[in-house]
Amino acid sequence: MTGDSIPAGIDSTIVERTIDSGFPLLMFPRRLEAAFEGEGAAERCRKLAIGGLFGIVLYNLFLISDRLTAPDTFHIAVWLRLGVVTPIALLLIAALYLNPPVAVRELIVAGGAVILGAGSNFYLMLVAHGQHHDAQHQVIILILLFVTMVERVRFWYAVAACLGCFAIHATALAMLPAYPLQYQISSNAVFGCAVVLSIFASYVLEREMRMNFLLSLRGRLQRRDLDLETRRDPLTGLLNRRSLDEVIEACNQSKSAGLELAIVLLDIDRFKSFNDTAGHQAGDVCLKRVAGIIQSELRDYVDAAFRFGGEEFILVLRGIDLATAVRISERIRRAIEDAAIPHPALPLGEVVTVSMGVASAVVSREIRVGVIIAAADTALYAAKRNGRNQVSPRLPTADIVEMPDRKLRSK
Structure with a gap:
């Protein structure tokens, strides 16, 4: 779809009505939503894939932290990060190049980040008995930023991902005897604030993106109407x-x-x-x-x-x-x-x-x-x-x- 093209079935009325509504739930009417998601879908998949590759590199750099903080279980970290998580993540990234439907696309990124990223760090926290865990559960905060700020997963999928990370974080601390209850409450409170801020950032970013799309459509419709006026006889309405x-x-x-x-x-x-x-x-x-x-x-x-x-x-x-x-x-x-x-x-x-x-x-x-x-x-x-x-x-x-x-x- 070209930069000046107008999606089928979209007119000024639906665009203006949506702008006036403020779309507080970050959802457009069906036809407009399809246009929003369909416009530049292949380019979005490409950018998500590039972001995913960048995330894999950062994820595997934490092998340095694994080596320094838990040398006894370093071999497990190498096997898990390079032998399990990385190949699966690369397959998911390859699937993005197939330009899948919106729900599949967003689930690949959000679900992949939570299950592979947060889940693997949760596992490494459990197997590293008696060793330092701060680096592991702090990494989960980075996953929040990756989902909401780097990949900019659609808001409702980002909410699910953030809540999933919080559940993993709270569960991990609860299962580790080294963390007393008061420390768990304090750590979960900090992590919960990070979740709230990440969700808020996701909301603001997507709302801005959607508003820019609507303003772009308004401009295209105005240019089209102006162009039609220059091509029509003002008296009869026929072409000139x-x-x-x-x-x-x-x-x-x-x-x-x-x-x-x-x-x-x-x-x-x-x-x-x-x-x-x-x-x-x-x-x-x-x-x-x-x-x-x-x-x-x-x-x-x-x-x-x-x-x-x-x-x-x-x-x-x-x-x-x-x-x-x-x-x-x-x-x-x-x-x-x-x-x-x-x-x-x-x-x-x-x-x-x-x-x-x-x-x-x-x-x-x-x-x-x-x-x-x-x-x-x-x-x-x-x-x-x-x-x-x-x-x-x-x-x-x-x-x-x-x-x-x-x-x-x-x-």
């Missing part, structure tokens, strides 16, 4: 000449070779006299009604309508031959006539009509879109010369093509 130029350029690209393209030019009959009689404000209303009818008769995401001039429109219909394009144009012409928009410059009862010129061809190096537009323009003038309110060329069986589900289907 700038958008038409971009579509023409795209269709002329070599990758579009072999694309059958139909061009329809549509002109409102006697529109100048409409404006002169009723005024430009009424003329604008007429243009908007005609544009709305045109847009409603096109296929979503396939066809496009543009305001080409004052009262002239151009339709770009992809993958449609001439006969089908004429039938669609005839349907649009009838829909505009059936709308019965009164024409003030004509006798009472006369309504606004349109003339349409149609052309279709397969785009190639020899036949560019401009050639098809020129052919449609010639057909439009033929329709006007022949009496207006018609589609040119005329086909013997120009049946209307109905598209209630936006799929072509002959009536």
Whole structure:
């Protein structure tokens, strides 16, 4: 997903509502949550894996402490750290490169840190009878920092990991006869404070991350809306000449070779006299009604309508031959006539009509879109010369093509 892309199904309403809510539980609505986790998921897995490798290196450096504080059980520490924990951790890190689902990804990091890191230190504390244990249970505090500050595991998984570390720490001290109850209470209180601070840091960091994501989405949506405004005619809401130029350029690209393209030019009959009689404000209303009818008769995401001039429109219909394009144009012409928009410059009862010129061809190096537009323009003038309110060329069986589900289907 690119930096300016907008996830499907996300709009300004859901983004603004979520920002206003403050998302105190660090959870978004379902679609927004999926977008948050899906955006940059592969990159997050990569960073978690790098952090995991860094953690393994630090974890094994504590062999120095094991050698100095518990030389009698050093061989056990070497076997456990290098022979058991490190290979398993490397397998878990390798699994991250498979870009697993969110829950699996976070459990790999949080669960791996607690079970392998804190669990192995707990075991070494138990086997080192009568020897110094301070270094071992202090290491568990570092695991809190690793989970919440280095890997930045998602908040609720971090809470579980921190509570798991606290349980291991308290259990380890309780099982060691060298630690009296008052020392256990004091040590667990300090460790508990470290847990609280780590959880608080995790909350703040993730909330900031989520807010940055929402603000980024807001910015992307605003840029998209601004970009759409520059590509749409402000009066009719249809695409403008700038958008038409971009579509023409795209269709002329070599990758579009072999694309059958139909061009329809549509002109409102006697529109100048409409404006002169009723005024430009009424003329604008007429243009908007005609544009709305045109847009409603096109296929979503396939066809496009543009305001080409004052009262002239151009339709770009992809993958449609001439006969089908004429039938669609005839349907649009009838829909505009059936709308019965009164024409003030004509006798009472006369309504606004349109003339349409149609052309279709397969785009190639020899036949560019401009050639098809020129052919449609010639057909439009033929329709006007022949009496207006018609589609040119005329086909013997120009049946209307109905598209209630936006799929072509002959009536």
